[in-house]
Amino acid sequence: MHLLGYIWMLSCWIKSAQAETILQQTPRxxxxxxxxxxxxxxxxxxxxLDEVFWYKLDGNSQVHFLKSATVLNRQASGEGITGRFILTRDVFRLSFSLTIKDMQLSDNGTYYCLMLSSYFVSLGDGSVVTVVPERKKVTSPPPTTKRHRIHHFNYPKVRNKKQTWNHGYVCSWSIWGSLIAGNLLLLSSIAFVVIKHKIQKPRRRCPHQFRKR
Structure with a gap:
């Protein structure tokens, strides 16, 4: 454990002294x-590259050794590390991948890779791994626009208009009777005046009636 702490502090000191990061760790x-x-x-x-190490920093700031491998792919595992942790390599790209299968809640923590060479020690930036019991299902939100209700209006019933004459006036029989009676009375008055005027008009005498008898 003292050797692990020494390597940890040494790698951090060497990393801070480097002008450029030569080790890339993904994802963050x-x-x-x-x-x-x-x-x-x-x-x-x-x-x-000579050898690579993978470590885990838990929530209590305790460092746990997980896996290591050499260029010849000679691997070693830490205490209590099961087959869920698999270390694979890509020689051409000089990369090592740590796969953790069947994630458990106890796997929460920050994972670091450490690469050793004959002339350098490089430490990765770390990968924060968060394990949740289950993923929340994403459901589509309800539509924000509401459908407008169509209001039906009950219009009042319109009575059928009575039949109109040429001038567009609507008259009842009582009105027509009054008009007819008025016209008859007017015609009777006119006829009476005409007849009376004829009766009162003196007859015009002929010239032979003025001769002396």
């Missing part, structure tokens, strides 16, 4: 549900 953060698989990768940009 990852969220996984219980039972899923997670893959973490370390890639060496340049140089030669």
């Amino acid at each position: 953060e990852i969220l996984a549900a219980k039972g899923e698989n997670v893959e973490l990768t370390c890639h060496l940009k340049r140089g030669t």
Whole structure:
């Protein structure tokens, strides 16, 4: 454990002294549900590689050794590490990937890769792994627009108009009777005046009636 702490502090000191990071660790953060698989990768940009180590920093700031491998793929596992942790390599790309199968809630933590060479020690930036019991199902939100209801209006019933004459006036029989009676009375008055005028008009005498008898 003292050797592990010494390597840890030495790698951090060497990393701070480097002008350029030659080790790339991905992803920085990852969220996984219980039972899923997670893959973490370390890639060496340049140089030669002798050995790679994977460590886990838990919530209590305790460092746990997980897996290590050499260029010849001679691997070693830490205490209590089961077959869920698989370390694979890509010689041409100088990368090592740590796959964790069947994730458990106890796998929460920050994972670091450490690469050793004959002339350098490089430490990755770390990968924060968060394990949740299950993923929340994403459901589509309800539509925000409401359908407009169509209001039906009951219009009042219109009575049928009575038949109109040429001038468009609607008259009842009582009105027509009054009009007819008035017209008859007017005609009778006119006839009476005409007859009376004829009776009172003196007859015109002929010239022979003025002769002296």
